[in-house]
Amino acid sequence: MHVGRLLFLFFACFTLAASGLAREPKAEIKKLSFKHTTLQNGLEIYSIEDHSSPTVAVQVWYHVGSKDDPNQRSGFAHLFEHMMFKGNEHLTPETFEKLTENVGGENNAFTAPDVTVYHEVVPSNYLEPILWAEAERMSSLALNDANFNSERDVVKEEYRQRILANPYGEFSLAIDQKSFAAHPYKRPSIGNIAELDAAQLPEVKAFHSTFYRPDNATLIVVGDFKASDLETWTKKYLGPITRPRVKIPRVTVDEPSRKEDRHEVLFSAKAPLPAFAVTYLAPSVRNEDEAALDLADEILSGGQSSRLYQSLVYEQQVAQHVSFSADLREDLGLLTFRVIVASGKSLPEAEKSLNDQIEKILKNGVSEAELDKAKNRFLTGKLMERETNNGKASALGEAAVIYGDPNHINTDLAKYQAVTASQIKDVLNKYIAGKKKVLIEYLPEAKKEAAKPEETEKL
């Protein structure tokens, strides 16, 4: 629970489901009409009233993520996320469970590179108390050594479960670490045991006062409520929280452009099959190329009819797994190809197959049929997101905070619909052709003999 590194997948899911509907405009999707208000203390509130089920989804998006981890404290934003459940003088630990799962709702949170999101679904009669509880933890936290240390142990177990118990956990961590040279995106959200151990209780308080403030937060409420009640309750509970006068610190590091290709080799005692990743630097999620890159993502690796699955997994059988992700974040992103090599095949064989596919799409572009397919899959994904209050709340939060434009939930379809096949070819060439790549190889320990010692690094 209190997810951490799911973060990445979470956004991957959003970007994977790329597109609109070029040829068949009749399958219209209803616009979501939302209300927006800003409290005097700077808190942004977006809401959608929908009485189709007696539940309300509540999300608080804080504009702080693992890129804001303090120096030498990799994993701190995520560790902090766990501490947000530990309460203060008015808010006993487990209040969130008492107001959610114990009355039939649910709650969780996740830390992403750019944001930390706390989300609940409650029976609609619990909206007022859950808003009170969110206001309490926005206003202050009060931990002691005992609950700080014990929750830190939980986070270390989360690290062991996600990274150490998983044969490809360290491979996933290495992708960001090796792909960014300067930007704090190179530090994994989950952190590492040594830096988690180094964290001190007073740092929790400092992090709260620096980033957990109303003018750095966005409240999303979707479901069964009356607009007048929501207005009264948000004013009553969240209104009195003061806005500090100091500016919110922001990451301003510029990632330098790559001067040369890099080749990193890592070894694992647990990985039964070799794996490798190839990354290129990509633009911000707010860049105009975003829609075309998302559609390229879908065409290359969305579903079993995608290019990479068809060629590497199905036809040539050189890969046990292959994916491409346009992993675009607030400051910049990565275009990441990942391959786990099939047994009986060599890494160079798989690498050659991948390079052939990349060359082919850069040279010949994509077909109209592939583009239509990607747009149709995007539309279905968008409809599925609308099935639940929580799905709608996530979409609205992402639009407001990540895209910086709440209307994105209603305008993205047309944006994807307008993308042409030649644009997709152009953006892929823009970010890949002639650009410097980072190649990360992750090899079973048994292959270590074959590699040169100076190229190797033990995780």
Add this chain to the structure above:
Amino acid sequence: MKNGRSHLLLALFCLALGQDLFAIGGVDTAPPPAAPHAVSFTHPKETKLNNGLRLIVAERPNLPLLAVELIIRSGAEADANDLAGTASLTGSLLTKGTEKMSAPQIASAIESLGGTIFSSGVLDSSNAGVLVISSKAEAALPILADIALHPAFKQEEIDRLKKQSLDGLRVALQQPGSVASYVTGRVVYGDGEYGHAAGGTPETLPAIQRADIVKFYQTYYRPDNATLIFSGNVTFEQGKEYAQRFFSDWKTDQAMVSPISTTTGTWKPTSVVVDMPGAGQASVSLTKPAIKRDSPDYYSGLVANATLGNGFTSRLNREIRIKRGLSYGARSLLDARRDAGAFTASAQTKNESAAEVALLLQGELKRMKTDPVQGDELKSRQALLTGNYARSLETDLGFASQIAGLAVFNLALETLDKFIPAINAVTTKDVTTFSDKYLATPSSLVIVGKASAFSDPLKKDFPETRVIAQTDLDLNRADLVKRK
């Protein structure tokens, strides 16, 4: 940090000020909840086609989506032990080619509609289904019918899937959690029909021949052993018409099969450690046979299980995660099946804490009897179960899958409406009776991890533990040890 010290002090000052203001202007205690709003669900309708196929339609017109699932009441329990994985391969191969369409053509046709297609074989059931925008149903349904009624089982596809499954197993066998799930199956069921790995093992998958797959398909994939479920933007009349048009040709000339009768073998409590010297964590489980899905104890069992290990504030999570920080999450599962399924309580922890976690799991199972769930704790677990249930019905696929869960066990559709009142009617006495019978009695212990880190402390409380080296593990055998 970008801001200097003076700014940081100012920030702390502002926070203190904020708290002061809050004490004056804000509210220090939680407001009470308002009166609850009632939950209501669609009532699905059903009928039967002439060929014996049961049809169930849930009209959910809210969004232009449609989920269609064909569920077969047989699966991996019907595998021969030395051909474990037959049901799983058979199910997965449906989308890999028909007499008319190749695997890439099927994937491309459905994905071009923006939809997804799936098929699988697991314990007690097999399935095939699609999720599409409802206006594309006319194009998607012939493909679903084709893969279910006319799979080709081409040798080339069988070979490809076997190879992919074996590579998947190679990865799974390096993860303590998945090794533990294979091992608990054997520990609870021994040679019984639920004992083998449903997805097959490194030894059985290569042994499965096309003839085994074809035979499995011909025996169990038949209209009178299946239910077709529509959930989404469709009317009952339209659903019937679709079913008639695409599934009424489905015939079988073989005699009806009765479901496999399973046994739990001769289970007795035992302790097993699988030594994985490289494991990054230890997986610790207590497990034992429990109840059938149609048992009168089912709802009491769900409440007992929820008290123990379902949800963040369950007893196991409270003791192991919240109080002691020993795991990212501790949980339990009551896996009610056609025959008696297993109860399993588990947590992953650092190797050094495995013995401590085993003892904590054991203590909490016993405490179900000595410290009965009642009052607010009981109410909270009932609310957790009914809330999770209501949310599972929010999506078209979720609703279809709840119906499929009933159809597999031949349970009446009214069971959908019974769930919430039945859970709310469970009393302290019901849970205690269930716990006496199934939880507080001895269980089997399974630990998969680096044995050198926990074998000494483990000896004290579990002296009779068998240690199996990872290299000696044989999932094909009830005793789990490779024959030398």
